[in-house]
Amino acid sequence: MIWFTLLLVVLVLAALWASMTTTLLRSTLGLALASALLSVVMFSMGATLAAVMELSVCAGLISVVLVSVASLTRPRSIQEELASRRSRLRRIWPLPLVLIAAGVALSFVHAPVDIVLHLPKGDGDVRTVLWSLRQLDLFGQILILLAGALGVLVLFRKEAKDDD
Protein backbone atom coordinates (compact mmCIF):
# COMPACT_ATOMS: atom_id res chain seq x y z
CA MET A 1 0.00 0.00 0.00
CA ILE A 2 2.86 2.37 0.88
CA TRP A 3 4.56 1.57 -2.44
CA PHE A 4 1.33 2.14 -4.27
CA THR A 5 0.76 5.55 -2.62
CA LEU A 6 4.35 6.48 -3.30
CA LEU A 7 3.92 5.56 -6.96
CA LEU A 8 0.81 7.73 -7.20
CA VAL A 9 2.54 10.70 -5.57
CA VAL A 10 5.55 10.44 -7.93
CA LEU A 11 3.13 10.09 -10.85
CA VAL A 12 1.33 13.32 -9.91
CA LEU A 13 4.65 15.11 -9.42
CA ALA A 14 5.92 13.92 -12.82
CA ALA A 15 2.70 15.06 -14.51
CA LEU A 16 2.95 18.47 -12.81
CA TRP A 17 6.60 18.78 -13.83
CA ALA A 18 5.63 17.98 -17.41
CA SER A 19 3.01 20.75 -17.45
CA MET A 20 4.96 23.40 -15.53
CA THR A 21 8.48 23.21 -16.91
CA THR A 22 9.31 25.55 -19.77
CA THR A 23 11.88 23.28 -21.41
CA LEU A 24 10.67 20.96 -24.14
CA LEU A 25 13.07 18.16 -23.23
CA ARG A 26 12.14 18.22 -19.52
CA SER A 27 8.45 18.35 -20.35
CA THR A 28 8.80 15.33 -22.62
CA LEU A 29 10.74 13.44 -19.94
CA GLY A 30 8.05 14.33 -17.38
CA LEU A 31 5.35 13.04 -19.72
CA ALA A 32 7.28 9.82 -20.37
CA LEU A 33 7.86 9.28 -16.64
CA ALA A 34 4.20 9.96 -15.79
CA SER A 35 3.08 7.55 -18.47
CA ALA A 36 5.51 4.83 -17.39
CA LEU A 37 4.40 5.17 -13.76
CA LEU A 38 0.74 5.06 -14.77
CA SER A 39 1.48 1.84 -16.65
CA VAL A 40 3.12 0.39 -13.52
CA VAL A 41 0.03 1.35 -11.47
CA MET A 42 -2.18 -0.37 -14.04
CA PHE A 43 0.04 -3.49 -14.05
CA SER A 44 -0.13 -3.65 -10.28
CA MET A 45 -3.93 -3.40 -10.44
CA GLY A 46 -4.05 -6.34 -12.86
CA ALA A 47 -5.05 -4.32 -15.94
CA THR A 48 -2.23 -5.49 -18.19
CA LEU A 49 -3.98 -4.67 -21.44
CA ALA A 50 -4.71 -1.09 -20.32
CA ALA A 51 -1.08 -0.74 -19.16
CA VAL A 52 0.25 -1.91 -22.52
CA MET A 53 -2.09 0.50 -24.31
CA GLU A 54 -0.97 3.37 -22.09
CA LEU A 55 2.69 2.65 -22.89
CA SER A 56 1.86 2.22 -26.53
CA VAL A 57 -0.10 5.48 -26.83
CA CYS A 58 2.48 7.45 -24.90
CA ALA A 59 5.35 6.30 -27.12
CA GLY A 60 3.48 7.75 -30.09
CA LEU A 61 2.33 10.83 -28.24
CA ILE A 62 5.84 11.78 -27.15
CA SER A 63 7.15 11.66 -30.68
CA VAL A 64 4.20 13.76 -31.88
CA VAL A 65 4.77 16.32 -29.12
CA LEU A 66 8.50 16.51 -29.83
CA VAL A 67 8.13 16.87 -33.56
CA SER A 68 5.24 19.31 -33.50
CA VAL A 69 6.68 21.60 -30.84
CA ALA A 70 10.10 21.54 -32.48
CA SER A 71 8.64 22.54 -35.79
CA LEU A 72 6.05 25.04 -34.67
CA THR A 73 8.04 27.09 -32.16
CA ARG A 74 11.09 29.31 -32.11
CA PRO A 75 13.65 29.62 -29.28
CA ARG A 76 12.83 32.37 -26.77
CA SER A 77 15.09 35.01 -25.29
CA ILE A 78 16.02 34.81 -21.57
CA GLN A 79 13.65 37.72 -20.75
CA GLU A 80 10.76 36.03 -22.55
CA GLU A 81 11.61 32.78 -20.79
CA LEU A 82 11.49 34.39 -17.33
CA ALA A 83 8.26 36.28 -18.05
CA SER A 84 6.65 33.11 -19.34
CA ARG A 85 7.75 31.14 -16.28
CA ARG A 86 6.24 33.73 -13.91
CA SER A 87 2.94 33.89 -15.78
CA ARG A 88 2.80 30.08 -16.03
CA LEU A 89 3.36 29.70 -12.28
CA ARG A 90 0.62 32.25 -11.57
CA ARG A 91 -1.79 30.28 -13.75
CA ILE A 92 -0.89 26.77 -12.71
CA TRP A 93 -0.17 26.93 -8.96
CA PRO A 94 -3.74 25.91 -7.95
CA LEU A 95 -3.46 22.74 -10.10
CA PRO A 96 -1.72 20.52 -7.50
CA LEU A 97 -4.26 21.61 -4.86
CA VAL A 98 -7.17 20.84 -7.19
CA LEU A 99 -5.66 17.42 -8.00
CA ILE A 100 -5.13 16.49 -4.36
CA ALA A 101 -8.63 17.73 -3.40
CA ALA A 102 -10.17 15.76 -6.27
CA GLY A 103 -8.25 12.63 -5.28
CA VAL A 104 -9.39 12.90 -1.65
CA ALA A 105 -13.00 13.57 -2.69
CA LEU A 106 -13.03 10.61 -5.11
CA SER A 107 -11.73 8.26 -2.44
CA PHE A 108 -14.98 8.88 -0.50
CA VAL A 109 -17.24 8.42 -3.52
CA HIS A 110 -18.54 4.96 -4.32
CA ALA A 111 -19.62 4.37 -7.90
CA PRO A 112 -23.42 3.93 -8.01
CA VAL A 113 -23.22 1.15 -10.58
CA ASP A 114 -21.46 -2.14 -10.24
CA ILE A 115 -19.22 -2.12 -13.29
CA VAL A 116 -17.73 -5.49 -14.18
CA LEU A 117 -14.55 -5.28 -16.18
CA HIS A 118 -14.24 -8.30 -18.44
CA LEU A 119 -10.55 -9.14 -18.57
CA PRO A 120 -9.34 -10.12 -22.02
CA LYS A 121 -7.68 -13.47 -22.64
CA GLY A 122 -3.99 -13.56 -21.76
CA ASP A 123 -4.28 -10.64 -19.36
CA GLY A 124 -1.79 -10.78 -16.53
CA ASP A 125 1.31 -11.60 -18.49
CA VAL A 126 2.78 -8.57 -20.17
CA ARG A 127 4.76 -10.72 -22.63
CA THR A 128 1.61 -12.43 -23.83
CA VAL A 129 -0.21 -9.13 -24.22
CA LEU A 130 2.68 -7.43 -26.01
CA TRP A 131 3.88 -10.20 -28.31
CA SER A 132 0.81 -12.35 -28.84
CA LEU A 133 -2.19 -10.05 -28.60
CA ARG A 134 -0.96 -6.55 -29.46
CA GLN A 135 2.05 -7.09 -31.73
CA LEU A 136 0.34 -5.19 -34.53
CA ASP A 137 0.03 -2.12 -32.29
CA LEU A 138 3.67 -2.48 -31.33
CA PHE A 139 4.54 -2.41 -35.03
CA GLY A 140 2.35 0.70 -35.39
CA GLN A 141 4.16 2.44 -32.54
CA ILE A 142 7.54 1.60 -34.10
CA LEU A 143 6.24 3.28 -37.25
CA ILE A 144 5.17 6.39 -35.32
CA LEU A 145 8.66 6.62 -33.83
CA LEU A 146 10.15 6.18 -37.30
CA ALA A 147 7.88 8.94 -38.63
CA GLY A 148 8.94 11.11 -35.67
CA ALA A 149 12.61 10.55 -36.51
CA LEU A 150 11.95 11.41 -40.16
CA GLY A 151 10.07 14.49 -38.95
CA VAL A 152 13.01 15.70 -36.92
CA LEU A 153 15.22 15.18 -39.97
CA VAL A 154 12.86 17.05 -42.32
CA LEU A 155 11.87 19.91 -40.05
CA PHE A 156 15.27 20.66 -38.56
CA ARG A 157 16.79 20.67 -42.02
CA LYS A 158 14.04 23.06 -43.14
CA GLU A 159 14.72 25.29 -40.12
CA ALA A 160 18.44 25.36 -40.93
CA LYS A 161 17.63 26.25 -44.55
CA ASP A 162 15.24 29.03 -43.45
CA ASP A 163 17.94 30.44 -41.14
CA ASP A 164 20.41 30.58 -44.05
Added chain:
Amino acid sequence: MSDLLLLVPFVAVVLLYLLPKRARTAGLWIAFGILALETAAAFIDRFATIDFGLLAPLGKLLGFHLATDGLSELVILCTGLVGMAALLVARRTLEDENEKFLFANLVLVAVVGINGIAMVRDLFSLYVFVEVTAVATFILIAAGRGDHVFEGAWKYIFLSVVASVLMLTSLGFFLLSTGGITLDAARTGLAANAPLAWIAMALFLCGLFVKGAMVPFHGWLADAYTAAPAPVSVFMAGIVTKASGIFALMRIAQSTLGGATPGREILLVVGAVTIVVGAFLSLTQTNFKRMLAYSSISQMGYIVLALGGDLRLGILAAGLHFFNHAISKSQLFANAAAIEKQLGTLDMDEMGGLGARMPVTAGTSAVASLSIAGLPPLAGFWSKLLIVLALWNAKEYAFAAVAILASLVTLAYFLSLQRRVFFGKPLEKWAGAREASVGLLVPAVALALITIALGVGFPFALKILMGGGA
Protein backbone atom coordinates in the same frame (compact mmCIF):
# COMPACT_ATOMS: atom_id res chain seq x y z
CA MET B 1 -0.08 -11.36 -48.59
CA SER B 2 -1.80 -8.88 -46.27
CA ASP B 3 1.19 -8.71 -43.94
CA LEU B 4 3.46 -7.87 -46.85
CA LEU B 5 1.45 -4.70 -47.52
CA LEU B 6 2.67 -3.47 -44.12
CA LEU B 7 6.14 -4.98 -44.12
CA VAL B 8 7.35 -4.14 -47.64
CA PRO B 9 6.93 -0.31 -47.45
CA PHE B 10 8.31 -0.34 -43.88
CA VAL B 11 11.41 -2.32 -44.86
CA ALA B 12 11.79 -0.08 -47.92
CA VAL B 13 11.95 3.06 -45.74
CA VAL B 14 14.70 1.50 -43.63
CA LEU B 15 16.63 0.20 -46.66
CA LEU B 16 16.40 3.52 -48.50
CA TYR B 17 18.55 5.05 -45.77
CA LEU B 18 21.24 2.48 -46.44
CA LEU B 19 21.61 3.74 -49.99
CA PRO B 20 24.68 5.89 -50.63
CA LYS B 21 23.75 9.57 -50.83
CA ARG B 22 24.27 9.88 -54.56
CA ALA B 23 21.96 6.92 -55.16
CA ARG B 24 19.10 8.49 -53.21
CA THR B 25 17.71 10.09 -56.34
CA ALA B 26 16.33 6.61 -56.98
CA GLY B 27 14.25 6.84 -53.77
CA LEU B 28 11.28 8.39 -55.53
CA TRP B 29 11.25 5.67 -58.17
CA ILE B 30 11.65 2.87 -55.61
CA ALA B 31 8.62 4.25 -53.74
CA PHE B 32 6.79 4.48 -57.08
CA GLY B 33 7.59 0.81 -57.77
CA ILE B 34 6.29 -0.24 -54.35
CA LEU B 35 3.05 1.67 -54.93
CA ALA B 36 2.71 0.08 -58.38
CA LEU B 37 2.99 -3.33 -56.68
CA GLU B 38 0.41 -2.21 -54.12
CA THR B 39 -1.97 -1.28 -56.95
CA ALA B 40 -1.46 -4.72 -58.48
CA ALA B 41 -1.96 -6.38 -55.07
CA ALA B 42 -5.47 -4.95 -54.88
CA PHE B 43 -6.33 -7.13 -57.88
CA ILE B 44 -4.19 -10.15 -57.00
CA ASP B 45 -6.05 -10.91 -53.76
CA ARG B 46 -9.38 -10.89 -55.51
CA PHE B 47 -8.64 -12.51 -58.84
CA ALA B 48 -5.86 -15.00 -58.27
CA THR B 49 -3.99 -17.01 -55.70
CA ILE B 50 -0.30 -16.49 -56.09
CA ASP B 51 2.44 -18.39 -54.33
CA PHE B 52 4.94 -15.83 -53.11
CA GLY B 53 7.54 -18.53 -52.44
CA LEU B 54 10.21 -17.25 -50.08
CA LEU B 55 8.26 -14.07 -49.24
CA ALA B 56 5.25 -15.88 -47.78
CA PRO B 57 6.93 -17.01 -44.51
CA LEU B 58 8.18 -13.42 -43.97
CA GLY B 59 4.59 -12.22 -43.76
CA LYS B 60 3.60 -15.05 -41.45
CA LEU B 61 6.56 -14.49 -39.14
CA LEU B 62 4.86 -11.81 -37.07
CA GLY B 63 1.36 -13.28 -37.33
CA PHE B 64 -0.51 -9.96 -37.53
CA HIS B 65 -4.27 -10.31 -37.15
CA LEU B 66 -5.27 -8.80 -40.48
CA ALA B 67 -8.06 -9.50 -42.92
CA THR B 68 -8.79 -8.20 -46.39
CA ASP B 69 -12.15 -7.85 -48.09
CA GLY B 70 -13.59 -5.76 -50.91
CA LEU B 71 -13.39 -2.56 -48.86
CA SER B 72 -9.74 -3.14 -47.93
CA GLU B 73 -8.87 -3.78 -51.56
CA LEU B 74 -10.62 -0.56 -52.55
CA VAL B 75 -8.45 1.47 -50.16
CA ILE B 76 -5.30 -0.39 -51.22
CA LEU B 77 -6.09 0.31 -54.88
CA CYS B 78 -6.76 4.02 -54.24
CA THR B 79 -3.59 4.32 -52.12
CA GLY B 80 -1.48 2.84 -54.90
CA LEU B 81 -2.94 5.05 -57.63
CA VAL B 82 -3.02 8.29 -55.64
CA GLY B 83 0.42 7.65 -54.16
CA MET B 84 1.94 7.17 -57.62
CA ALA B 85 0.29 10.40 -58.83
CA ALA B 86 1.62 12.31 -55.79
CA LEU B 87 5.16 11.00 -56.38
CA LEU B 88 5.04 12.10 -60.03
CA VAL B 89 3.84 15.56 -58.99
CA ALA B 90 6.61 15.69 -56.35
CA ARG B 91 9.20 14.89 -59.02
CA ARG B 92 8.30 18.09 -60.90
CA THR B 93 7.39 20.46 -58.06
CA LEU B 94 9.78 19.80 -55.17
CA GLU B 95 13.03 21.71 -55.43
CA ASP B 96 15.94 19.52 -54.44
CA GLU B 97 16.67 15.80 -54.49
CA ASN B 98 16.79 15.58 -50.71
CA GLU B 99 13.25 16.97 -50.39
CA LYS B 100 12.05 14.39 -52.91
CA PHE B 101 13.82 11.60 -51.02
CA LEU B 102 12.23 12.57 -47.69
CA PHE B 103 8.83 12.99 -49.34
CA ALA B 104 9.07 9.45 -50.74
CA ASN B 105 10.00 8.10 -47.30
CA LEU B 106 7.13 9.84 -45.53
CA VAL B 107 4.66 8.73 -48.19
CA LEU B 108 5.77 5.14 -47.62
CA VAL B 109 5.27 5.51 -43.84
CA ALA B 110 1.80 6.98 -44.43
CA VAL B 111 1.06 4.13 -46.85
CA VAL B 112 1.83 1.56 -44.13
CA GLY B 113 -0.58 3.46 -41.86
CA ILE B 114 -3.31 3.52 -44.50
CA ASN B 115 -2.82 -0.17 -45.35
CA GLY B 116 -3.10 -0.94 -41.65
CA ILE B 117 -6.36 1.04 -41.40
CA ALA B 118 -7.67 -0.94 -44.37
CA MET B 119 -6.95 -4.36 -42.88
CA VAL B 120 -7.31 -4.25 -39.09
CA ARG B 121 -10.32 -5.65 -37.27
CA ASP B 122 -9.71 -4.09 -33.89
CA LEU B 123 -10.58 -0.57 -32.74
CA PHE B 124 -7.30 0.06 -30.89
CA SER B 125 -5.22 -1.10 -33.84
CA LEU B 126 -7.39 1.12 -36.03
CA TYR B 127 -6.55 4.05 -33.75
CA VAL B 128 -2.81 3.23 -33.85
CA PHE B 129 -2.69 3.16 -37.66
CA VAL B 130 -4.78 6.35 -37.90
CA GLU B 131 -2.10 7.96 -35.70
CA VAL B 132 0.73 6.61 -37.88
CA THR B 133 -0.93 8.25 -40.88
CA ALA B 134 -1.58 11.49 -38.98
CA VAL B 135 2.04 11.87 -37.78
CA ALA B 136 3.47 11.25 -41.26
CA THR B 137 0.94 13.67 -42.80
CA PHE B 138 1.61 16.38 -40.23
CA ILE B 139 5.31 16.28 -41.08
CA LEU B 140 4.51 16.42 -44.79
CA ILE B 141 2.38 19.57 -44.28
CA ALA B 142 4.84 21.24 -41.90
CA ALA B 143 7.70 20.67 -44.34
CA GLY B 144 6.08 23.12 -46.76
CA ARG B 145 7.01 26.75 -47.31
CA GLY B 146 4.96 29.92 -47.02
CA ASP B 147 3.09 31.94 -44.43
CA HIS B 148 0.18 29.58 -43.95
CA VAL B 149 2.14 26.42 -43.18
CA PHE B 150 2.12 27.05 -39.44
CA GLU B 151 -1.67 27.54 -39.34
CA GLY B 152 -2.39 24.53 -41.53
CA ALA B 153 -0.05 22.16 -39.69
CA TRP B 154 -1.11 23.40 -36.26
CA LYS B 155 -4.83 23.04 -36.92
CA TYR B 156 -4.27 19.56 -38.34
CA ILE B 157 -2.26 18.25 -35.40
CA PHE B 158 -4.42 19.98 -32.76
CA LEU B 159 -7.67 18.55 -34.07
CA SER B 160 -5.96 15.17 -34.57
CA VAL B 161 -5.14 15.14 -30.87
CA VAL B 162 -8.76 16.01 -30.04
CA ALA B 163 -9.87 13.07 -32.21
CA SER B 164 -7.34 10.81 -30.49
CA VAL B 165 -8.69 11.74 -27.04
CA LEU B 166 -12.26 10.99 -28.17
CA MET B 167 -11.24 7.65 -29.66
CA LEU B 168 -9.19 6.55 -26.65
CA THR B 169 -11.99 7.48 -24.24
CA SER B 170 -14.34 5.48 -26.40
CA LEU B 171 -12.02 2.45 -26.23
CA GLY B 172 -12.06 2.64 -22.44
CA PHE B 173 -15.87 2.59 -22.48
CA PHE B 174 -15.90 -0.34 -24.92
CA LEU B 175 -13.57 -2.29 -22.63
CA LEU B 176 -15.85 -1.55 -19.68
CA SER B 177 -19.08 -2.45 -21.43
CA THR B 178 -18.09 -5.37 -23.65
CA GLY B 179 -14.70 -6.53 -22.37
CA GLY B 180 -13.20 -6.27 -25.84
CA ILE B 181 -12.16 -3.77 -28.48
CA THR B 182 -12.58 -5.81 -31.63
CA LEU B 183 -15.21 -4.73 -34.15
CA ASP B 184 -17.14 -7.92 -33.32
CA ALA B 185 -17.12 -7.15 -29.59
CA ALA B 186 -18.37 -3.61 -30.29
CA ARG B 187 -21.19 -5.01 -32.47
CA THR B 188 -22.21 -7.41 -29.69
CA GLY B 189 -22.33 -4.54 -27.19
CA LEU B 190 -24.44 -2.38 -29.52
CA ALA B 191 -26.77 -5.26 -30.39
CA ALA B 192 -27.40 -5.78 -26.66
CA ASN B 193 -28.29 -2.07 -26.46
CA ALA B 194 -25.77 -1.48 -23.67
CA PRO B 195 -25.90 2.31 -23.00
CA LEU B 196 -22.17 2.49 -22.30
CA ALA B 197 -21.45 0.78 -25.64
CA TRP B 198 -23.57 3.38 -27.45
CA ILE B 199 -21.79 6.23 -25.65
CA ALA B 200 -18.49 4.63 -26.68
CA MET B 201 -19.64 4.35 -30.28
CA ALA B 202 -20.81 8.00 -30.32
CA LEU B 203 -17.38 9.13 -29.06
CA PHE B 204 -15.54 6.97 -31.60
CA LEU B 205 -17.73 8.32 -34.40
CA CYS B 206 -17.01 11.90 -33.26
CA GLY B 207 -13.27 11.12 -33.39
CA LEU B 208 -13.66 9.83 -36.94
CA PHE B 209 -15.81 12.84 -37.90
CA VAL B 210 -12.88 15.06 -36.88
CA LYS B 211 -10.44 12.93 -38.91
CA GLY B 212 -12.82 12.91 -41.88
CA ALA B 213 -13.50 16.69 -41.61
CA MET B 214 -17.24 16.30 -41.24
CA VAL B 215 -19.16 19.49 -40.33
CA PRO B 216 -18.84 20.89 -37.65
CA PHE B 217 -15.33 19.41 -37.28
CA HIS B 218 -14.17 20.54 -40.73
CA GLY B 219 -12.17 23.65 -39.73
CA TRP B 220 -8.73 22.12 -40.22
CA LEU B 221 -9.09 20.74 -43.72
CA ALA B 222 -9.10 23.84 -45.92
CA ASP B 223 -6.07 25.34 -44.15
CA ALA B 224 -4.15 22.05 -44.22
CA TYR B 225 -4.81 21.39 -47.93
CA THR B 226 -4.00 24.98 -48.90
CA ALA B 227 -0.83 25.19 -46.81
CA ALA B 228 0.55 21.82 -47.88
CA PRO B 229 3.05 21.58 -50.74
CA ALA B 230 1.45 20.52 -54.06
CA PRO B 231 2.25 16.76 -53.94
CA VAL B 232 1.13 16.59 -50.30
CA SER B 233 -2.24 18.13 -51.26
CA VAL B 234 -2.61 15.47 -53.96
CA PHE B 235 -1.86 12.70 -51.47
CA MET B 236 -3.97 14.13 -48.61
CA ALA B 237 -7.02 14.96 -50.71
CA GLY B 238 -6.78 11.71 -52.61
CA ILE B 239 -6.42 9.20 -49.84
CA VAL B 240 -5.20 10.34 -46.39
CA THR B 241 -8.34 12.09 -45.12
CA LYS B 242 -10.58 9.49 -46.69
CA ALA B 243 -8.73 6.51 -45.24
CA SER B 244 -8.25 8.00 -41.75
CA GLY B 245 -11.79 9.23 -41.29
CA ILE B 246 -14.18 8.14 -43.99
CA PHE B 247 -12.98 4.59 -44.60
CA ALA B 248 -12.92 3.93 -40.86
CA LEU B 249 -16.56 5.11 -40.78
CA MET B 250 -17.37 2.77 -43.67
CA ARG B 251 -15.77 -0.15 -41.85
CA ILE B 252 -17.72 0.60 -38.67
CA ALA B 253 -21.00 1.05 -40.58
CA GLN B 254 -20.42 -2.28 -42.31
CA SER B 255 -19.04 -4.39 -39.46
CA THR B 256 -20.38 -2.83 -36.28
CA LEU B 257 -23.44 -0.64 -36.77
CA GLY B 258 -24.99 -3.01 -39.32
CA GLY B 259 -27.88 -0.64 -40.08
CA ALA B 260 -28.79 -0.06 -36.40
CA THR B 261 -31.14 2.95 -36.13
CA PRO B 262 -29.35 5.53 -33.92
CA GLY B 263 -26.04 5.08 -35.75
CA ARG B 264 -27.69 5.25 -39.17
CA GLU B 265 -29.52 8.47 -38.30
CA ILE B 266 -26.33 10.11 -37.04
CA LEU B 267 -24.61 9.26 -40.34
CA LEU B 268 -27.54 10.61 -42.38
CA VAL B 269 -27.70 13.95 -40.56
CA VAL B 270 -23.93 14.52 -40.40
CA GLY B 271 -23.55 13.49 -44.05
CA ALA B 272 -26.33 15.79 -45.29
CA VAL B 273 -25.18 18.82 -43.28
CA THR B 274 -21.59 18.28 -44.47
CA ILE B 275 -22.66 18.07 -48.13
CA VAL B 276 -24.63 21.32 -47.97
CA VAL B 277 -22.18 23.37 -45.87
CA GLY B 278 -19.16 22.17 -47.88
CA ALA B 279 -20.88 22.95 -51.19
CA PHE B 280 -21.93 26.47 -50.23
CA LEU B 281 -18.49 27.26 -48.74
CA SER B 282 -16.92 26.13 -52.04
CA LEU B 283 -19.03 28.66 -53.92
CA THR B 284 -17.49 31.57 -52.03
CA GLN B 285 -13.79 30.70 -52.49
CA THR B 286 -11.32 32.53 -54.71
CA ASN B 287 -8.28 30.31 -54.14
CA PHE B 288 -8.16 27.25 -56.44
CA LYS B 289 -6.92 24.79 -53.78
CA ARG B 290 -9.22 26.17 -51.10
CA MET B 291 -12.27 25.68 -53.33
CA LEU B 292 -11.16 22.09 -53.98
CA ALA B 293 -10.72 21.58 -50.23
CA TYR B 294 -14.29 22.65 -49.40
CA SER B 295 -15.51 20.57 -52.31
CA SER B 296 -13.73 17.59 -50.72
CA ILE B 297 -15.62 18.18 -47.48
CA SER B 298 -18.90 18.19 -49.39
CA GLN B 299 -18.10 15.04 -51.38
CA MET B 300 -16.98 13.13 -48.28
CA GLY B 301 -20.38 14.06 -46.87
CA TYR B 302 -21.92 12.10 -49.78
CA ILE B 303 -19.96 9.00 -48.76
CA VAL B 304 -21.16 9.27 -45.16
CA LEU B 305 -24.73 9.96 -46.30
CA ALA B 306 -24.67 6.75 -48.37
CA LEU B 307 -23.74 4.77 -45.25
CA GLY B 308 -27.04 5.83 -43.70
CA GLY B 309 -29.03 4.35 -46.59
CA ASP B 310 -29.82 0.75 -47.48
CA LEU B 311 -26.88 -1.15 -45.94
CA ARG B 312 -25.61 -3.29 -48.86
CA LEU B 313 -26.30 -0.78 -51.62
CA GLY B 314 -25.11 2.06 -49.35
CA ILE B 315 -21.73 0.42 -48.75
CA LEU B 316 -21.36 -0.24 -52.48
CA ALA B 317 -22.31 3.36 -53.34
CA ALA B 318 -20.01 4.75 -50.64
CA GLY B 319 -17.14 2.58 -51.87
CA LEU B 320 -17.63 3.65 -55.47
CA HIS B 321 -17.86 7.36 -54.55
CA PHE B 322 -14.78 6.90 -52.36
CA PHE B 323 -12.86 5.61 -55.40
CA ASN B 324 -14.24 8.23 -57.82
CA HIS B 325 -13.53 11.10 -55.49
CA ALA B 326 -10.03 9.82 -54.66
CA ILE B 327 -9.17 9.72 -58.36
CA SER B 328 -10.85 12.95 -59.47
CA LYS B 329 -9.83 15.10 -56.52
CA SER B 330 -6.18 14.05 -56.60
CA GLN B 331 -6.29 14.80 -60.32
CA LEU B 332 -7.69 18.29 -59.68
CA PHE B 333 -4.95 18.93 -57.12
CA ALA B 334 -2.43 17.76 -59.75
CA ASN B 335 -4.01 20.34 -62.10
CA ALA B 336 -3.63 22.96 -59.34
CA ALA B 337 0.07 22.01 -59.04
CA ALA B 338 0.49 22.52 -62.81
CA ILE B 339 -1.19 25.94 -62.67
CA GLU B 340 0.79 27.05 -59.63
CA LYS B 341 4.04 25.93 -61.26
CA GLN B 342 3.29 27.89 -64.45
CA LEU B 343 1.69 31.05 -63.00
CA GLY B 344 3.03 31.18 -59.44
CA THR B 345 -0.44 31.88 -58.05
CA LEU B 346 -3.64 30.03 -57.24
CA ASP B 347 -5.84 33.11 -56.93
CA MET B 348 -8.68 32.52 -59.41
CA ASP B 349 -9.44 36.25 -59.61
CA GLU B 350 -6.03 36.72 -61.26
CA MET B 351 -6.62 33.98 -63.85
CA GLY B 352 -8.75 33.68 -66.98
CA GLY B 353 -8.48 32.31 -70.48
CA LEU B 354 -5.89 29.70 -69.55
CA GLY B 355 -7.70 27.03 -71.57
CA ALA B 356 -6.00 28.15 -74.78
CA ARG B 357 -2.55 28.18 -73.19
CA MET B 358 -2.91 25.03 -71.05
CA PRO B 359 -5.32 22.83 -73.04
CA VAL B 360 -4.41 19.49 -71.42
CA THR B 361 -4.73 20.88 -67.90
CA ALA B 362 -8.06 22.53 -68.88
CA GLY B 363 -9.40 19.37 -70.51
CA THR B 364 -8.48 17.01 -67.67
CA SER B 365 -9.79 19.41 -65.02
CA ALA B 366 -13.11 19.61 -66.92
CA VAL B 367 -13.38 15.79 -66.87
CA ALA B 368 -12.75 15.62 -63.10
CA SER B 369 -15.04 18.57 -62.31
CA LEU B 370 -17.95 17.18 -64.33
CA SER B 371 -17.45 13.72 -62.86
CA ILE B 372 -17.56 15.02 -59.29
CA ALA B 373 -20.65 17.08 -60.17
CA GLY B 374 -22.29 13.81 -61.27
CA LEU B 375 -22.68 14.29 -65.04
CA PRO B 376 -23.17 11.17 -67.21
CA PRO B 377 -21.42 9.17 -68.53
CA LEU B 378 -18.51 9.92 -66.20
CA ALA B 379 -17.78 7.74 -63.15
CA GLY B 380 -19.13 10.27 -60.63
CA PHE B 381 -22.61 10.03 -62.17
CA TRP B 382 -22.88 6.33 -61.32
CA SER B 383 -21.72 6.65 -57.75
CA LYS B 384 -24.14 9.52 -57.08
CA LEU B 385 -26.94 7.55 -58.72
CA LEU B 386 -26.19 4.60 -56.45
CA ILE B 387 -26.13 6.90 -53.40
CA VAL B 388 -29.58 8.25 -54.28
CA LEU B 389 -30.88 4.70 -54.88
CA ALA B 390 -29.46 3.51 -51.53
CA LEU B 391 -31.30 6.36 -49.78
CA TRP B 392 -34.49 5.74 -51.79
CA ASN B 393 -34.47 2.02 -50.91
CA ALA B 394 -34.17 2.95 -47.23
CA LYS B 395 -37.17 5.31 -47.69
CA GLU B 396 -35.00 8.32 -46.83
CA TYR B 397 -36.62 10.51 -49.51
CA ALA B 398 -35.68 13.87 -47.95
CA PHE B 399 -32.01 12.91 -47.78
CA ALA B 400 -32.15 11.65 -51.37
CA ALA B 401 -33.50 15.09 -52.38
CA VAL B 402 -30.65 16.80 -50.51
CA ALA B 403 -28.15 14.62 -52.40
CA ILE B 404 -29.68 15.57 -55.77
CA LEU B 405 -30.06 19.30 -55.05
CA ALA B 406 -26.56 19.62 -53.63
CA SER B 407 -25.25 18.14 -56.88
CA LEU B 408 -26.57 21.26 -58.61
CA VAL B 409 -24.55 23.43 -56.22
CA THR B 410 -21.51 21.22 -56.97
CA LEU B 411 -22.04 21.79 -60.67
CA ALA B 412 -22.38 25.55 -60.03
CA TYR B 413 -19.07 25.92 -58.21
CA PHE B 414 -17.17 23.75 -60.66
CA LEU B 415 -18.59 25.68 -63.63
CA SER B 416 -17.57 28.88 -61.85
CA LEU B 417 -14.04 27.44 -61.40
CA GLN B 418 -13.80 26.48 -65.07
CA ARG B 419 -15.09 29.88 -66.21
CA ARG B 420 -12.79 31.90 -63.97
CA VAL B 421 -9.64 29.87 -64.71
CA PHE B 422 -9.86 28.43 -68.21
CA PHE B 423 -12.52 30.33 -70.18
CA GLY B 424 -12.96 33.94 -71.21
CA LYS B 425 -10.46 36.30 -72.77
CA PRO B 426 -6.82 35.44 -72.02
CA LEU B 427 -5.30 38.01 -69.67
CA GLU B 428 -2.36 40.02 -70.94
CA LYS B 429 -0.20 39.13 -67.94
CA TRP B 430 -0.35 35.40 -68.82
CA ALA B 431 0.61 35.91 -72.46
CA GLY B 432 3.79 33.92 -71.86
CA ALA B 433 2.11 31.11 -69.95
CA ARG B 434 2.55 27.64 -71.40
CA GLU B 435 1.29 24.15 -70.75
CA ALA B 436 2.91 22.36 -67.80
CA SER B 437 5.71 19.84 -68.38
CA VAL B 438 4.89 16.28 -69.45
CA GLY B 439 5.90 15.02 -66.02
CA LEU B 440 3.04 17.00 -64.45
CA LEU B 441 0.53 16.15 -67.18
CA VAL B 442 1.04 12.37 -67.03
CA PRO B 443 -0.68 11.86 -63.63
CA ALA B 444 -3.55 14.21 -64.59
CA VAL B 445 -4.16 12.47 -67.94
CA ALA B 446 -3.87 8.97 -66.42
CA LEU B 447 -6.37 9.78 -63.65
CA ALA B 448 -8.78 11.46 -66.11
CA LEU B 449 -8.66 8.34 -68.30
CA ILE B 450 -9.58 6.18 -65.29
CA THR B 451 -12.59 8.44 -64.65
CA ILE B 452 -13.75 8.18 -68.27
CA ALA B 453 -13.08 4.43 -68.52
CA LEU B 454 -14.93 3.64 -65.30
CA GLY B 455 -17.86 5.79 -66.38
CA VAL B 456 -18.18 4.23 -69.81
CA GLY B 457 -17.48 0.68 -68.65
CA PHE B 458 -19.52 0.95 -65.47
CA PRO B 459 -21.87 -2.00 -66.15
CA PHE B 460 -18.84 -4.33 -66.26
CA ALA B 461 -17.32 -2.80 -63.13
CA LEU B 462 -20.62 -3.11 -61.26
CA LYS B 463 -20.87 -6.77 -62.17
CA ILE B 464 -17.41 -7.39 -60.70
CA LEU B 465 -18.17 -5.35 -57.57
CA MET B 466 -21.51 -7.04 -56.93
CA GLY B 467 -19.95 -10.44 -57.59
CA GLY B 468 -17.29 -9.74 -54.97
CA GLY B 469 -19.86 -8.61 -52.45
CA ALA B 470 -18.16 -5.29 -51.91
